Amino acid sequence: MDPELTIGALSARSGVASSALRFYEARGLIQATRTTAGQRRYPRSTLRRVAFVRVAQQVGLSLTEIRQALASLPESRTPTAEDWRMLATSWRPRLDRRIALLQGLRDRLDTCIGCGCLSLGLCQLANPDDVAAHRGPGPQYIAGR
Amino acid sequence: MDPELTIGALSARSGVASSALRFYEARGLIQATRTTAGQRRYPRSTLRRVAFVRVAQQVGLSLTEIRQALASLPESRTPTAEDWRMLATSWRPRLDRRIALLQGLRDRLDTCIGCGCLSLGLCQLANPDDVAAHRGPGPQYIAGR
DNA sequence: CCTTGACTTCAAGTTAACTTCAACTCGTAG
DNA sequence: CTACGAGTTGAAGTTAACTTGAAGTCAAGG
Numbered sequence: 001m002d003p004e005l006t007i008g009a010l011s012a013r014s015g016v017a018s019s020a021l022r023f024y025e026a027r028g029l030i031q032a033t034r035t036t037a038g039q040r041r042y043p044r045s046t047l048r049r050v051a052f053v054r055v056a057q058q059v060g061l062s063l064t065e066i067r068q069a070l071a072s073l074p075e076s077r078t079p080t081a082e083d084w085r086m087l088a089t090s091w092r093p094r095l096d097r098r099i100a101l102l103q104g105l106r107d108r109l110d111t112c113i114g115c116g117c118l119s120l121g122l123c124q125l126a127n128p129d130d131v132a133a134h135r136g137p138g139p140q141y142i143a144g145r
Numbered sequence: 146m147d148p149e150l151t152i153g154a155l156s157a158r159s160g161v162a163s164s165a166l167r168f169y170e171a172r173g174l175i176q177a178t179r180t181t182a183g184q185r186r187y188p189r190s191t192l193r194r195v196a197f198v199r200v201a202q203q204v205g206l207s208l209t210e211i212r213q214a215l216a217s218l219p220e221s222r223t224p225t226a227e228d229w230r231m232l233a234t235s236w237r238p239r240l241d242r243r244i245a246l247l248q249g250l251r252d253r254l255d256t257c258i259g260c261g262c263l264s265l266g267l268c269q270l271a272n273p274d275d276v277a278a279h280r281g282p283g284p285q286y287i288a289g290r
Numbered sequence: 291c292c293t294t295g296a297c298t299t300c301a302a303g304t305t306a307a308c309t310t311c312a313a314c315t316c317g318t319a320g
Numbered sequence: 321c322t323a324c325g326a327g328t329t330g331a332a333g334t335t336a337a338c339t340t341g342a343a344g345t346c347a348a349g350g
Contacts, residue, residue: 008326018327019309027307037316039327055250060205063307095251099244105200106240153296163297164339172337182346184297208337 004041007032014050021050028067029053045078052087059095149186152177159195166195173212174198190223197232204240 011018024030025040030049032040049070056066072087073079156163169175170185175194177185194215201211217232218224 006326017309020307022328023308035316035327037327038329039316057307059247059250092251095247099247099251102204102240102244102247105204106237106244151296162339165337167299168338180297182297183299184346202337 003044005044005046007040010042010046010050013047016050016054024050024053027063029063029070043078048084059098148189150189150191152185155187155191155195158192161195161199169198172208174208174215188223193229205243
């Protein structure tokens with residue numbers, strides 16, 4: 001028996017609903033082979049791929065950005081630990097930036113919010129891009145975008 | 146001339162679209178007095194309130210949570226610097242937690258993603274709540290929720 | 291008096307990330 | 321042979337956070 005996973009198994013193991021997995025596939029985040037009956041079968045490595053997606057979401061990336069990140073993995077062969085390590089490494093700057101943002105926020109929050117500079121425009125905190133307006137429509141989630 | 150702001154002025158100064166300001170009002174995040182003609186007029190302190198909303202969003206809070214946070218401010222009088230400082234302080238734990246999450250993520254990412262534990266379930270990273278499933282419908286934005 | 295600009299409301303549209311539902315198909319156990 | 325569970329698709333619904341549009345009000349300028 002080869003270790004391929006059904007969608008149910010992948011769902012159970014990853015904690016991600018089957019419907020979400022199909023959605024990820026539609027979005028190009030994961031792929032599946034099909035049985036003759038048309039059912040999806042996932043290689044074990046998909047588990048790691050899904051894990052990466054969830055972690056990336058927690059960092060604040062959109063699925064589109066995550067898809068782009070995953071695009072750096074090899075299509076032809078199963079990604080090795082080294083492949084993953086490289087992806088993770090290429091990510092650190094982003095993570096670092098996000099952490100620095102929050103730390104700056106934390107460190108300046110009590111002084112800044114009390115001093116009056118939080119009247120916007122003067123303070124980096126509230127208007128970090130200087131042009132906070134026209135960021136495009138739709139929900140804007142969190143910073144770093 | 147008293148220093149009340151029109152919605153256009155508040156929008157310009159805060160970098161938040163007028164439509165968003167009306168939306169915030171509908172959501173109970175800010176309030177306005179009305180002129181005899183029915184136009185909104187905001188006290189200067191609203192500028193700070195809006196700033197707080199934006200900062201809070203960057204930390205990853207939903208408008209509902211932000212409304213609850215703002216509820217700790219006095220309704221009757223204009224919030225003082227001290228009021229704001231208290232609100233900011235009450236927030237630090239949340240901020241700290243979020244920062245710690247990201248730091249842990251960063252620090253463990255390269256080791257974790259390479260070692261195989263990122264197969265979910267075993268690793269705190271990908272499934273921090275242990276029960277990642279059924280978090281309720283709708284977009285789930287970022288961690289800390 | 292008429293236009294202009296800034297404002298009003300209310301309803302409907304948008305994007306992200308999913309979930310839910312209805313209608314079907316398989317493979318297996320009884 | 322039939323029932324059952326697990327899987328399939330496509331369309332429609334959901335939530336958050338807004339934006340956009342239509343239709344109307346008001347004050348000031350020419």
